[in-house]
Amino acid sequence: MNKSGLVIRLAVVIIFTAVIVGLITTQIFYRFTFLNEQALGEQSIKQLYNTVSPTASIASYLGDEELAKEVINGLISNDLITAAAIKTDVLMVKSDNYRPSTATLEFTLFSPFQKERSVGVLFVKPNEKHLVDRANKISATNAFVVAIEALIITLISILVTYYVITRPILNIGKALHTISPGTNERINKPSSHQKSEIGQLADDVNDLLTKAEEQMLREKNLRSEVEVLESRFRMLFENATSAIVLVEPQGDILLYNETFEQLIEKLNLTLKKNYGNYLQDLFIMKKDLHEHIRIAFSNNESAAIELELISYQDEKFWVQVVVTQLITDDFQENYQITLHDISKRKKQISLLDQKANYDGLTNLLNRHAAEHHLKLLVATKVPFALIMMDLNDFKPINDIFGHDSGDELLIHVASQLMKSLRKADILSRWGGDEFVIVLPNADKEEVSNVCEKLAAQLSKPHHLSQHNKSVFVTASMGVSFYPDDEAELLELIRLADKAMYQVKRDKSTNQELYLAFSRDISDLENKSKKP
Amino acid sequence: MAKFNQTIAILILVLVGASAQAQEPLAVVVNKANPIDELSRSELIDLFMGKYVAFPNDDKAIPVELNGEHEVKIEFYQNLVGMPLSRVNAYWSRLRFTGRKRAAVFKPNEEELIAFIIANEQAIGYVPQSLITEDLKVVYILNE
Numbered sequence: 194m195n196k197s198g199l200v201i202r203l204a205v206v207i208i209f210t211a212v213i214v215g216l217i218t219t220q221i222f223y224r225f226t227f228l229n230e231q232a233l234g235e236q237s238i239k240q241l242y243n244t245v246s247p248t249a250s251i252a253s254y255l256g257d258e259e260l261a262k263e264v265i266n267g268l269i270s271n272d273l274i275t276a277a278a279i280k281t282d283v284l285m286v287k288s289d290n291y292r293p294s295t296a297t298l299e300f301t302l303f304s305p306f307q308k309e310r311s312v313g314v315l316f317v318k319p320n321e322k323h324l325v326d327r328a329n330k331i332s333a334t335n336a337f338v339v340a341i342e343a344l345i346i347t348l349i350s351i352l353v354t355y356y357v358i359t360r361p362i363l364n365i366g367k368a369l370h371t372i373s374p375g376t377n378e379r380i381n382k383p384s385s386h387q388k389s390e391i392g393q394l395a396d397d398v399n400d401l402l403t404k405a406e407e408q409m410l411r412e413k414n415l416r417s418e419v420e421v422l423e424s425r426f427r428m429l430f431e432n433a434t435s436a437i438v439l440v441e442p443q444g445d446i447l448l449y450n451e452t453f454e455q456l457i458e459k460l461n462l463t464l465k466k467n468y469g470n471y472l473q474d475l476f477i478m479k480k481d482l483h484e485h486i487r488i489a490f491s492n493n494e495s496a497a498i499e500l501e502l503i504s505y506q507d508e509k510f511w512v513q514v515v516v517t518q519l520i521t522d523d524f525q526e527n528y529q530i531t532l533h534d535i536s537k538r539k540k541q542i543s544l545l546d547q548k549a550n551y552d553g554l555t556n557l558l559n560r561h562a563a564e565h566h567l568k569l570l571v572a573t574k575v576p577f578a579l580i581m582m583d584l585n586d587f588k589p590i591n592d593i594f595g596h597d598s599g600d601e602l603l604i605h606v607a608s609q610l611m612k613s614l615r616k617a618d619i620l621s622r623w624g625g626d627e628f629v630i631v632l633p634n635a636d637k638e639e640v641s642n643v644c645e646k647l648a649a650q651l652s653k654p655h656h657l658s659q660h661n662k663s664v665f666v667t668a669s670m671g672v673s674f675y676p677d678d679e680a681e682l683l684e685l686i687r688l689a690d691k692a693m694y695q696v697k698r699d700k701s702t703n704q705e706l707y708l709a710f711s712r713d714i715s716d717l718e719n720k721s722k723k724p
Numbered sequence: 725m726a727k728f729n730q731t732i733a734i735l736i737l738v739l740v741g742a743s744a745q746a747q748e749p750l751a752v753v754v755n756k757a758n759p760i761d762e763l764s765r766s767e768l769i770d771l772f773m774g775k776y777v778a779f780p781n782d783d784k785a786i787p788v789e790l791n792g793e794h795e796v797k798i799e800f801y802q803n804l805v806g807m808p809l810s811r812v813n814a815y816w817s818r819l820r821f822t823g824r825k826r827a828a829v830f831k832p833n834e835e836e837l838i839a840f841i842i843a844n845e846q847a848i849g850y851v852p853q854s855l856i857t858e859d860l861k862v863v864y865i866l867n868e
Contacts, residue, residue: 248818251818254775255774255819255824256775257822257824260822263822304769306769306773306804306805306806307765307805310766
């Protein structure tokens with residue numbers, strides 16, 4: 194049985210109380226009994242006195258020892274009296290065990306004939322032991338009765354508690370153990386407690402079970418809804434064509450989708466937990482990223498920027514990075530970073546760029562692009578030399594060997610020219626067999642050297658595989674300087690062109706001539722105009 | 725009528741006589757030669773109820789009693805101790821069991837009683853006041 198069970202507790206309390214109350218009542222009862230017995234004893238003694246008083250009076254009056262002895266013997270023969278004595282002026286008659294003491298009752302004896310005349314005193318010593326014995330006997334009986342009563346009350350209380358309270362409650366408890374909440378199971382109401390508090394308890398428990406069932410059903414439905422929603426979200430997230438990453442402010446990645454994983458794989462990088470703030474380590478232009486984010490966030494916007502990804506391959510990867518600030522429910526700041534792959538678009542754009550700015554045949558800058566570069570140089574006031582070059586005798590080759598061979602020759606010329614130029618120099622196909630070469634920050638001597646080199650390269654014969662024939666071309670070059678010769682671009686070009694045509698013209702007389710400076714020509718003109 | 729009158733007269737006499745007898749004080753008397761002149765009531769009771777057998781002056785005393793249930797005796801005890809004679813007799817009966825013997829002398833009538841007192845110096849007795857003679861000394865008057 195349970196040590197702290199109701200029945201045991203109740204039994205302990207009742208037994209304890211019964212013992213305490215029994216002890217107290219027994220003590221009090223004993224005290225009362227004793228006092229009562231004492232009073233009764235005294236009363237009995239008084240009655241005895243009343244019985245013997247005429248004789249005692251006579252004995253005292255007459256001083257008759259025999260009569261007094263008779264009285265004393267009569268008195269001590271009673272259980273209530275241990276000792277007695279009669280004392281008069283002339284006589285002292287006493288029982289053998291009489292000792293004068295305070296616990297003695299005194300009765301004044303009067304003359305039988307004169308009620309006011311005192312003739313002696315009767316001393317009576319009550320039998321205390323007898324009183325105590327009787328009181329004890331009565332008290333013992335009483336204590337026994339109280340004990341029996343306590344025992345009966347205890348037993349009945351325990352039985353009633355067990356059968357009426359504990360067992361039904363235990364049964365309810367047991368029933369509860371076997372019931373799983375959320376089902377339609379209910380506990381049975383004890384038959385003897387249909388209207389009692391325990392019945393009420395069973396009802397309340399059943400109500401609670403009903404509520405729990407409803408609640409769990411609701412939660413179950415809600416959970417399945419959430420699950421469906423979650424699976425859809427996951428599908429959305431996992432199957433997104435863009436890489437989506439959720440990062441903490443310090444750059445720790447909280448969440449990423451499969452596309453991100455694939456992207457990292459494609460970049461030949463290892464998947465890490467942290468790529469720096471806003472995944473900065475993935476991008477070549479970190480500064481741009483931070484700058485964009487700073488501006489966008491200060492305007493409470495998402496940052497969107499196109500960046501090239503770091504890659505250890507030849508292929509270049511471009512992404513549009515969208516960084517969105519997210520504040521979680523518990524006020525944590527996170528960033529959602531989406532990486533849209535724009536490599537294809539970038540490639541297309543660069544292709545278009547190529548088409549727009551480069552000559553399809555020679556891959557040199559076209560005239561449009563060259564003009565753009567020239568405008569830029571003029572705008573930034575960088576001094577440069579402009580060389581206008583035209584191939585000699587190209588048309589006959591084209592006519593004799595056909596356009597394909599002409600094209601082949603042009604490609605050859607372009608590559609030969611390229612070999613003799615510095616990186617900062619600009620080489621462009623101006624049109625047909627015309628080329629424009631721009632040499633920034635070059636003086637006349639340098640230009641002469643370059644032109645000499647160019648002429649030398651061109652003069653090398655080219656083998657036309659189709660026709661099994663070697664051909665070579667020469668070129669005429671006209672040079673003008675910005676801004677020394679002319680600050681206006683069109684005029685500058687015209688000056689170079691003019692110088693180039695001067696070369697062509699003079700070539701009939703001088704086969705070796707290939708280069709002319711516009712300033713020399715204008716000097717000549719000036720001289721010739723002078724008389 | 726004469727008879728009726730006679731009856732009335734006797735009745736009156738009886739009544740008057742009875743009342744006269746009842747109201748007549750009793751005198752406790754001793755021999756003229758007795759030195760005691762007066763006794764207290766207690767001394768009287770002690771003498772007649774057997775406590776003392778001597779006068780206060782230690783002279784021996786002999787109480788003289790009337791025999792049986794003499795009217796005077798009844799009246800004497802009624803007056804002296806407030807008890808009917810039966811109780812007084814019972815008193816003496818009880819004392820007899822303890823071996824106490826009464827020292828009294830019994831006389832059948834007042835005349836012999838008086839004679840005994842006159843003849844006996846230690847005697848003491850009671851008589852109606854009307855019977856007192858010169859030879860007797862009254863020491864106490866009862867029912868005054």
